Amino acid sequence: MAWSTREIADLAGTTVNTVRHYHRLGILEQPDRMSNGYKQYQVSHLIRLLKIRRLRDLGAPLDQIADLTLDGGSASGALEAIDADLVAKIGQSQRARAEIQAILHGTSVTGVPAGFSGVGHLSEQDQSLMLISSRLYDDDVMQDMQKAASAHPDAVGKEFDDLAPDADQVVRKDLAERYALTLMKVMDDHPSLRDPTRHLLKSLEVTQNTLLESILAVYNPAQRDVLARAIVIASDFSAEGRVTEGEPTA
Template sequence: MAWSTQQLATIANTTVNTVRHYHRIGLLPQPERSGNGYKRYGIPHLVRLLRIRRLRELGIALTQIAAMDHDDAASLDELRSLDAELSTTIERLTRVRAELALLLAHEVPAQTPPGFAEMAQEFSPRQQSLLAVYATVFDEPTLEAFRRALSDPDPTDEEFDRLPADATDADVADLARRMAPAARRQRRDHPELVDAAERSPHGEAAAGLILAHAVVELYNPAQLRVLQRLDQIRQDDAPADRP
Protein backbone atom coordinates (compact mmCIF):
# COMPACT_ATOMS: atom_id res chain seq x y z
CA MET A 1 0.00 0.00 0.00
CA ALA A 2 1.21 3.51 -0.79
CA TRP A 3 -0.08 6.87 0.40
CA SER A 4 -0.10 10.33 -1.07
CA THR A 5 1.38 13.29 0.81
CA GLN A 6 -2.08 14.32 2.00
CA GLN A 7 -2.93 10.79 3.14
CA LEU A 8 0.37 10.47 5.02
CA ALA A 9 -0.14 13.82 6.73
CA THR A 10 -3.69 12.87 7.75
CA ILE A 11 -2.63 9.52 9.21
CA ALA A 12 0.21 11.18 11.18
CA ASN A 13 -2.12 13.97 12.34
CA THR A 14 0.01 16.70 10.80
CA THR A 15 -0.13 18.90 7.69
CA VAL A 16 1.12 18.62 4.12
CA ASN A 17 3.22 21.75 4.64
CA THR A 18 4.91 20.12 7.64
CA VAL A 19 5.73 17.00 5.63
CA ARG A 20 7.19 19.16 2.85
CA HIS A 21 9.21 21.15 5.39
CA TYR A 22 10.71 17.95 6.78
CA HIS A 23 11.66 16.97 3.23
CA ARG A 24 13.35 20.34 2.66
CA ILE A 25 15.51 20.13 5.80
CA GLY A 26 16.40 16.50 5.22
CA LEU A 27 14.56 14.96 8.17
CA LEU A 28 12.12 12.95 6.05
CA PRO A 29 13.47 11.11 2.99
CA GLN A 30 11.79 11.64 -0.32
CA PRO A 31 9.62 8.68 -1.39
CA GLU A 32 9.59 6.94 -4.71
CA ARG A 33 7.20 8.26 -7.33
CA SER A 34 4.65 6.36 -9.34
CA GLY A 35 4.61 6.33 -13.13
CA ASN A 36 2.40 9.41 -13.16
CA GLY A 37 4.81 11.33 -10.92
CA TYR A 38 2.85 11.15 -7.65
CA LYS A 39 4.74 10.45 -4.42
CA ARG A 40 4.22 7.02 -2.90
CA TYR A 41 4.76 6.91 0.88
CA GLY A 42 5.02 3.66 2.79
CA ILE A 43 5.26 2.44 6.39
CA PRO A 44 8.92 3.53 6.83
CA HIS A 45 7.91 7.11 5.99
CA LEU A 46 4.96 6.99 8.37
CA VAL A 47 7.09 5.58 11.22
CA ARG A 48 9.75 8.22 10.52
CA LEU A 49 7.17 11.00 10.54
CA LEU A 50 5.61 9.72 13.77
CA ARG A 51 9.07 9.61 15.37
CA ILE A 52 9.73 13.23 14.43
CA ARG A 53 6.34 14.32 15.77
CA ARG A 54 6.87 12.46 19.03
CA LEU A 55 10.32 13.96 19.59
CA ARG A 56 8.94 17.44 18.86
CA GLU A 57 6.18 16.83 21.43
CA LEU A 58 8.91 15.94 23.95
CA GLY A 59 10.61 19.27 23.30
CA ILE A 60 13.46 18.13 21.03
CA ALA A 61 14.46 20.71 18.42
CA LEU A 62 14.53 19.71 14.76
CA THR A 63 18.28 20.29 14.60
CA GLN A 64 18.75 17.95 17.55
CA ILE A 65 16.52 15.31 15.95
CA ALA A 66 18.80 15.28 12.91
CA ALA A 67 21.82 14.62 15.12
CA MET A 68 20.02 11.87 17.03
CA ASP A 69 19.22 9.92 13.89
CA HIS A 70 22.70 8.58 13.42
CA ASP A 71 23.67 7.71 16.97
CA ASP A 72 21.47 5.82 19.42
CA ALA A 73 23.74 6.81 22.32
CA ALA A 74 23.39 10.47 21.37
CA SER A 75 19.65 9.98 21.20
CA LEU A 76 19.53 8.67 24.76
CA ASP A 77 21.86 11.43 25.98
CA GLU A 78 19.57 14.02 24.44
CA LEU A 79 16.56 12.53 26.20
CA ARG A 80 18.43 12.44 29.51
CA SER A 81 19.44 16.06 29.06
CA LEU A 82 15.84 17.01 28.30
CA ASP A 83 14.65 15.12 31.37
CA ALA A 84 17.13 17.00 33.59
CA GLU A 85 16.07 20.32 32.07
CA LEU A 86 12.41 19.56 32.64
CA SER A 87 13.11 18.50 36.22
CA THR A 88 14.78 21.86 36.87
CA THR A 89 11.88 23.70 35.22
CA ILE A 90 9.32 21.80 37.28
CA GLU A 91 11.19 22.60 40.51
CA ARG A 92 11.30 26.28 39.56
CA LEU A 93 7.61 26.38 38.65
CA THR A 94 6.69 24.54 41.84
CA ARG A 95 8.61 27.12 43.86
CA VAL A 96 7.01 29.97 41.94
CA ARG A 97 3.52 28.56 42.53
CA ALA A 98 4.24 28.26 46.25
CA GLU A 99 5.39 31.89 46.35
CA LEU A 100 2.33 33.01 44.36
CA ALA A 101 0.09 31.15 46.80
CA LEU A 102 1.59 33.09 49.70
CA LEU A 103 1.29 36.43 47.89
CA LEU A 104 -2.36 35.74 47.10
CA ALA A 105 -3.17 34.35 50.54
CA HIS A 106 -1.76 37.41 52.30
CA GLU A 107 -2.80 39.89 49.56
CA VAL A 108 0.59 41.57 49.38
CA PRO A 109 2.26 43.27 46.39
CA ALA A 110 3.99 41.14 43.77
CA GLN A 111 7.37 42.72 44.57
CA THR A 112 7.31 41.25 48.10
CA PRO A 113 10.42 39.02 48.33
CA PRO A 114 10.23 35.34 49.32
CA GLY A 115 9.88 34.79 53.06
CA PHE A 116 8.23 38.15 53.74
CA ALA A 117 4.64 37.61 52.57
CA GLU A 118 3.11 36.95 55.97
CA MET A 119 4.67 39.93 57.75
CA ALA A 120 4.33 42.27 54.76
CA GLN A 121 0.57 42.00 55.09
CA GLU A 122 0.82 44.36 58.05
CA PHE A 123 3.19 46.82 56.35
CA SER A 124 2.22 50.26 55.16
CA PRO A 125 2.77 51.09 51.46
CA ARG A 126 5.95 52.94 52.47
CA GLN A 127 7.29 49.93 54.33
CA GLN A 128 6.42 47.61 51.45
CA SER A 129 8.29 49.88 49.04
CA LEU A 130 11.35 49.95 51.31
CA LEU A 131 11.25 46.19 51.62
CA ALA A 132 11.33 45.84 47.82
CA VAL A 133 14.39 48.13 47.69
CA TYR A 134 16.15 46.23 50.47
CA ALA A 135 15.49 42.94 48.70
CA THR A 136 17.41 44.07 45.64
CA VAL A 137 20.22 45.82 47.53
CA PHE A 138 21.02 43.30 50.27
CA ASP A 139 22.69 39.96 49.71
CA GLU A 140 20.84 36.81 50.83
CA PRO A 141 22.39 36.50 54.34
CA THR A 142 21.70 40.16 55.06
CA LEU A 143 18.13 39.90 53.79
CA GLU A 144 17.57 36.85 55.99
CA ALA A 145 18.92 38.75 59.00
CA PHE A 146 16.56 41.60 58.11
CA ARG A 147 13.65 39.18 57.98
CA ARG A 148 14.53 37.88 61.45
CA ALA A 149 14.77 41.42 62.75
CA LEU A 150 11.35 42.29 61.35
CA SER A 151 9.83 39.22 62.97
CA ASP A 152 10.41 40.87 66.37
CA PRO A 153 8.98 44.38 65.87
CA ASP A 154 9.18 47.16 68.43
CA PRO A 155 6.09 49.25 69.33
CA THR A 156 7.94 52.38 68.25
CA ASP A 157 8.16 51.09 64.66
CA GLU A 158 4.50 51.83 64.09
CA GLU A 159 4.81 55.24 65.76
CA PHE A 160 7.67 56.08 63.45
CA ASP A 161 5.69 55.04 60.38
CA ARG A 162 2.74 57.22 61.44
CA LEU A 163 4.85 60.25 62.44
CA PRO A 164 3.43 63.32 60.66
CA ALA A 165 5.67 65.50 58.55
CA ASP A 166 5.01 68.53 60.79
CA ALA A 167 5.97 66.79 64.05
CA THR A 168 7.58 69.12 66.59
CA ASP A 169 11.23 68.94 67.55
CA ALA A 170 10.16 67.68 70.97
CA ASP A 171 8.14 64.86 69.41
CA VAL A 172 11.05 63.95 67.13
CA ALA A 173 13.53 63.91 70.01
CA ASP A 174 11.21 61.88 72.22
CA LEU A 175 10.56 59.25 69.53
CA ALA A 176 14.26 58.95 68.70
CA ARG A 177 15.05 58.46 72.39
CA ARG A 178 12.45 55.69 72.69
CA MET A 179 13.57 54.03 69.45
CA ALA A 180 17.23 53.96 70.49
CA PRO A 181 17.03 50.80 72.71
CA ALA A 182 15.46 48.82 69.84
CA ALA A 183 18.14 50.09 67.48
CA ARG A 184 20.85 48.99 69.95
CA ARG A 185 19.26 45.53 70.24
CA GLN A 186 19.15 45.19 66.48
CA ARG A 187 22.85 46.00 66.17
CA ARG A 188 23.60 43.51 68.92
CA ASP A 189 21.33 40.67 67.79
CA HIS A 190 21.72 41.14 64.03
CA PRO A 191 25.28 42.29 63.35
CA GLU A 192 24.84 41.35 59.68
CA LEU A 193 22.73 44.49 59.30
CA VAL A 194 25.60 46.75 60.38
CA ASP A 195 27.32 48.13 57.27
CA ALA A 196 25.16 45.84 55.13
CA ALA A 197 25.93 47.87 52.01
CA GLU A 198 29.49 46.55 52.06
CA ARG A 199 28.23 43.11 51.00
CA SER A 200 25.66 44.30 48.46
CA PRO A 201 25.73 42.63 45.02
CA HIS A 202 25.61 46.17 43.61
CA GLY A 203 28.79 47.22 45.40
CA GLU A 204 29.01 49.36 48.51
CA ALA A 205 28.93 52.77 46.81
CA ALA A 206 25.99 51.99 44.55
CA ALA A 207 24.07 50.29 47.37
CA GLY A 208 24.59 53.29 49.62
CA LEU A 209 23.20 55.64 46.98
CA ILE A 210 20.17 53.42 46.35
CA LEU A 211 19.39 53.24 50.06
CA ALA A 212 19.92 56.96 50.51
CA HIS A 213 17.52 57.77 47.66
CA ALA A 214 14.93 55.39 49.08
CA VAL A 215 15.11 56.94 52.55
CA VAL A 216 14.93 60.51 51.28
CA GLU A 217 12.04 59.84 48.90
CA LEU A 218 9.96 57.57 51.11
CA TYR A 219 10.31 59.19 54.54
CA ASN A 220 8.83 62.58 55.42
CA PRO A 221 10.95 65.40 56.91
CA ALA A 222 10.09 64.55 60.54
CA GLN A 223 10.99 60.90 60.02
CA LEU A 224 14.29 61.92 58.48
CA ARG A 225 15.03 64.02 61.55
CA VAL A 226 14.31 61.01 63.76
CA LEU A 227 16.77 58.95 61.71
CA GLN A 228 19.37 61.69 62.01
CA ARG A 229 18.97 61.73 65.79
CA LEU A 230 19.22 57.94 65.92
CA ASP A 231 22.43 58.09 63.91
CA GLN A 232 23.81 60.66 66.34
CA ILE A 233 22.88 58.39 69.25
CA ARG A 234 24.65 55.52 67.48
CA GLN A 235 27.77 57.62 67.08
CA ASP A 236 27.64 58.64 70.74
CA ASP A 237 27.32 54.95 71.69
CA ALA A 238 30.29 53.92 69.55
CA PRO A 239 33.11 54.75 72.04
CA ALA A 240 31.36 52.72 74.74
CA ASP A 241 31.03 49.78 72.35
CA ARG A 242 34.76 49.61 71.72
CA PRO A 243 36.85 47.33 73.94
Protein backbone atom coordinates in the same frame (compact mmCIF):
# COMPACT_ATOMS: atom_id res chain seq x y z
CA MET B 1 3.72 5.53 1.44
CA ALA B 2 5.05 9.09 1.46
CA TRP B 3 3.66 12.25 3.02
CA SER B 4 3.91 15.90 2.17
CA THR B 5 5.19 18.46 4.70
CA ARG B 6 1.67 19.47 5.59
CA GLU B 7 0.53 15.86 5.98
CA ILE B 8 3.39 14.80 8.23
CA ALA B 9 3.01 17.96 10.32
CA ASP B 10 -0.66 17.14 10.81
CA LEU B 11 0.15 13.53 11.75
CA ALA B 12 2.71 14.69 14.32
CA GLY B 13 0.40 17.34 15.77
CA THR B 14 2.59 20.26 14.82
CA THR B 15 2.85 22.87 12.07
CA VAL B 16 4.58 23.12 8.71
CA ASN B 17 6.70 26.00 9.99
CA THR B 18 7.83 23.91 12.95
CA VAL B 19 8.86 21.01 10.68
CA ARG B 20 10.86 23.43 8.54
CA HIS B 21 12.45 24.92 11.67
CA TYR B 22 13.56 21.44 12.76
CA HIS B 23 15.16 20.99 9.35
CA ARG B 24 17.07 24.26 9.72
CA LEU B 25 18.35 23.18 13.14
CA GLY B 26 19.54 19.88 11.73
CA ILE B 27 17.54 17.71 14.12
CA LEU B 28 15.18 16.40 11.42
CA GLU B 29 16.64 15.04 8.20
CA GLN B 30 15.51 16.43 4.89
CA PRO B 31 13.42 13.89 2.91
CA ASP B 32 13.91 12.91 -0.71
CA ARG B 33 12.03 14.89 -3.30
CA MET B 34 9.95 13.71 -6.22
CA SER B 35 10.75 14.84 -9.74
CA ASN B 36 8.32 17.73 -9.34
CA GLY B 37 10.24 18.96 -6.26
CA TYR B 38 7.70 17.93 -3.65
CA LYS B 39 9.09 16.38 -0.48
CA GLN B 40 8.41 12.76 0.34
CA TYR B 41 8.41 12.08 4.07
CA GLN B 42 8.72 8.45 5.14
CA VAL B 43 7.81 6.54 8.29
CA SER B 44 11.34 7.14 9.61
CA HIS B 45 10.76 10.90 9.40
CA LEU B 46 7.44 10.58 11.22
CA ILE B 47 9.03 8.51 14.03
CA ARG B 48 11.87 11.03 14.42
CA LEU B 49 9.45 13.95 14.40
CA LEU B 50 7.31 12.26 17.05
CA LYS B 51 10.42 11.69 19.19
CA ILE B 52 11.29 15.36 18.91
CA ARG B 53 7.77 16.31 19.89
CA ARG B 54 7.93 13.89 22.83
CA LEU B 55 11.15 15.45 24.11
CA ARG B 56 9.76 18.94 23.61
CA ASP B 57 6.68 17.98 25.66
CA LEU B 58 9.06 16.85 28.41
CA GLY B 59 10.69 20.28 28.40
CA ALA B 60 13.84 19.54 26.41
CA PRO B 61 15.24 22.75 24.85
CA LEU B 62 15.73 22.62 21.11
CA ASP B 63 19.46 23.21 21.43
CA GLN B 64 19.75 19.99 23.44
CA ILE B 65 17.64 17.79 21.20
CA ALA B 66 20.62 16.74 19.09
CA ASP B 67 22.45 15.60 22.25
CA LEU B 68 19.64 13.27 23.19
CA THR B 69 20.52 10.77 20.40
CA LEU B 70 17.02 10.34 19.09
CA ASP B 71 17.86 7.06 17.38
CA GLY B 72 17.53 5.08 20.60
CA GLY B 73 20.85 5.83 22.25
CA SER B 74 21.36 6.91 25.85
CA ALA B 75 21.85 10.52 26.81
CA SER B 76 21.67 10.43 30.59
CA GLY B 77 23.69 13.62 31.05
CA ALA B 78 21.38 15.75 28.93
CA LEU B 79 18.29 14.15 30.45
CA GLU B 80 19.60 14.71 33.98
CA ALA B 81 20.14 18.38 33.15
CA ILE B 82 16.56 18.63 31.89
CA ASP B 83 15.32 16.85 35.01
CA ALA B 84 17.25 19.25 37.26
CA ASP B 85 15.72 22.19 35.39
CA LEU B 86 12.24 20.71 35.90
CA VAL B 87 12.93 20.25 39.61
CA ALA B 88 13.94 23.91 39.85
CA LYS B 89 10.79 24.99 38.01
CA ILE B 90 8.61 22.84 40.26
CA GLY B 91 10.26 24.37 43.31
CA GLN B 92 9.67 27.85 41.91
CA SER B 93 6.02 27.02 41.25
CA GLN B 94 5.59 25.65 44.76
CA ARG B 95 7.12 28.78 46.28
CA ALA B 96 4.87 30.92 44.09
CA ARG B 97 1.81 28.99 45.27
CA ALA B 98 2.88 29.44 48.89
CA GLU B 99 3.25 33.18 48.31
CA ILE B 100 -0.17 33.38 46.68
CA GLN B 101 -1.76 31.45 49.55
CA ALA B 102 -0.09 33.77 52.07
CA ILE B 103 -1.45 36.80 50.22
CA LEU B 104 -4.94 35.27 49.99
CA HIS B 105 -4.93 34.52 53.73
CA GLY B 106 -3.68 38.00 54.62
CA THR B 107 -0.29 36.92 55.98
CA SER B 108 1.66 38.52 53.14
CA VAL B 109 1.28 41.23 50.55
CA THR B 110 2.19 41.71 46.89
CA GLY B 111 4.50 44.65 47.56
CA VAL B 112 7.32 42.65 49.18
CA PRO B 113 9.93 40.28 47.72
CA ALA B 114 9.34 36.55 47.34
CA GLY B 115 9.73 34.69 50.61
CA PHE B 116 8.47 37.53 52.81
CA SER B 117 5.49 35.65 54.20
CA GLY B 118 4.16 36.77 57.52
CA VAL B 119 5.00 40.44 57.01
CA GLY B 120 1.56 41.84 56.38
CA HIS B 121 2.07 44.35 59.22
CA LEU B 122 4.79 46.28 57.37
CA SER B 123 3.99 49.80 56.30
CA GLU B 124 3.72 50.55 52.61
CA GLN B 125 6.98 52.52 52.83
CA ASP B 126 8.85 49.59 54.40
CA GLN B 127 7.40 47.19 51.85
CA SER B 128 8.69 49.39 49.03
CA LEU B 129 12.18 49.53 50.54
CA MET B 130 12.23 45.74 50.97
CA LEU B 131 11.28 45.31 47.33
CA ILE B 132 14.02 47.69 46.19
CA SER B 133 16.56 46.11 48.54
CA SER B 134 15.97 42.72 46.91
CA ARG B 135 17.60 44.12 43.77
CA LEU B 136 20.60 45.48 45.69
CA TYR B 137 21.55 42.81 48.24
CA ASP B 138 22.21 39.06 48.15
CA ASP B 139 20.16 36.28 49.73
CA ASP B 140 21.97 36.47 53.08
CA VAL B 141 20.85 40.05 53.65
CA MET B 142 17.35 39.45 52.31
CA GLN B 143 16.88 36.40 54.54
CA ASP B 144 17.94 38.41 57.57
CA MET B 145 15.63 41.23 56.51
CA GLN B 146 12.81 38.71 56.21
CA LYS B 147 13.48 37.33 59.69
CA ALA B 148 13.61 40.83 61.15
CA ALA B 149 10.46 41.87 59.33
CA SER B 150 8.60 38.75 60.48
CA ALA B 151 8.98 39.76 64.12
CA HIS B 152 5.91 41.35 65.66
CA PRO B 153 6.06 45.13 65.23
CA ASP B 154 7.00 47.04 68.37
CA ALA B 155 5.53 50.32 69.58
CA VAL B 156 8.53 52.30 68.36
CA GLY B 157 8.13 51.01 64.82
CA LYS B 158 4.45 51.94 64.89
CA GLU B 159 5.31 55.43 66.12
CA PHE B 160 7.80 55.81 63.29
CA ASP B 161 5.22 54.70 60.71
CA ASP B 162 2.66 57.16 62.08
CA LEU B 163 5.07 60.09 62.54
CA ALA B 164 3.64 63.31 61.13
CA PRO B 165 5.71 65.23 58.57
CA ASP B 166 5.74 68.31 60.81
CA ALA B 167 6.62 66.55 64.08
CA ASP B 168 8.63 68.88 66.33
CA GLN B 169 12.29 68.45 67.30
CA VAL B 170 11.55 67.11 70.78
CA VAL B 171 9.40 64.32 69.37
CA ARG B 172 11.96 63.53 66.69
CA LYS B 173 14.88 63.37 69.15
CA ASP B 174 13.01 61.15 71.59
CA LEU B 175 11.83 58.77 68.86
CA ALA B 176 15.28 58.63 67.25
CA GLU B 177 16.90 57.55 70.52
CA ARG B 178 14.37 54.76 71.01
CA TYR B 179 14.43 53.76 67.33
CA ALA B 180 18.23 53.44 67.52
CA LEU B 181 17.78 50.70 70.15
CA THR B 182 15.54 48.83 67.72
CA LEU B 183 18.13 49.15 64.97
CA MET B 184 20.89 47.88 67.25
CA LYS B 185 18.84 44.85 68.27
CA VAL B 186 18.10 44.04 64.62
CA MET B 187 21.79 44.24 63.75
CA ASP B 188 22.74 42.11 66.78
CA ASP B 189 20.18 39.45 65.90
CA HIS B 190 20.96 39.41 62.17
CA PRO B 191 24.73 39.47 61.43
CA SER B 192 24.62 40.31 57.72
CA LEU B 193 22.78 43.56 58.48
CA ARG B 194 25.71 44.89 60.49
CA ASP B 195 27.69 45.42 57.29
CA PRO B 196 25.44 44.83 54.27
CA THR B 197 28.08 46.33 51.96
CA ARG B 198 29.67 42.87 51.94
CA HIS B 199 26.57 41.46 50.30
CA LEU B 200 25.99 43.78 47.35
CA LEU B 201 24.56 42.74 43.99
CA LYS B 202 25.33 46.16 42.49
CA SER B 203 28.21 48.55 42.96
CA LEU B 204 28.45 50.46 46.23
CA GLU B 205 27.72 53.73 44.42
CA VAL B 206 24.60 52.38 42.70
CA THR B 207 23.38 50.84 45.96
CA GLN B 208 23.89 54.01 48.02
CA ASN B 209 22.32 56.29 45.40
CA THR B 210 19.33 53.97 44.94
CA LEU B 211 18.69 53.70 48.66
CA LEU B 212 19.06 57.43 49.18
CA GLU B 213 16.62 58.26 46.40
CA SER B 214 14.21 55.59 47.69
CA ILE B 215 14.29 56.88 51.26
CA LEU B 216 13.71 60.43 50.04
CA ALA B 217 10.75 59.22 48.01
CA VAL B 218 8.95 56.94 50.49
CA TYR B 219 9.48 58.62 53.90
CA ASN B 220 8.25 62.04 54.98
CA PRO B 221 10.73 64.71 56.23
CA ALA B 222 10.27 63.89 59.91
CA GLN B 223 10.73 60.15 59.30
CA ARG B 224 13.89 60.79 57.29
CA ASP B 225 15.26 62.96 60.11
CA VAL B 226 14.49 60.34 62.76
CA LEU B 227 16.00 57.58 60.66
CA ALA B 228 19.22 59.56 60.07
CA ARG B 229 19.55 60.38 63.78
CA ALA B 230 18.85 56.77 64.80
CA ILE B 231 21.48 55.43 62.39
CA VAL B 232 24.08 57.83 63.80
CA ILE B 233 23.24 56.87 67.39
CA ALA B 234 23.28 53.14 66.61
CA SER B 235 26.58 53.47 64.75
CA ASP B 236 28.16 55.40 67.63
CA PHE B 237 27.06 52.77 70.15
CA SER B 238 28.41 49.99 67.92
CA ALA B 239 31.74 51.78 67.52
CA GLU B 240 32.04 52.29 71.27
CA GLY B 241 31.25 48.63 71.82
CA ARG B 242 33.98 47.55 69.43
CA VAL B 243 36.53 49.81 71.19
CA THR B 244 35.53 48.53 74.61
CA GLU B 245 35.75 44.91 73.47
CA GLY B 246 39.19 45.55 72.01
CA GLU B 247 40.69 47.23 75.11
CA PRO B 248 43.15 45.13 77.10
CA THR B 249 42.06 44.10 80.52
CA ALA B 250 44.22 44.90 83.57
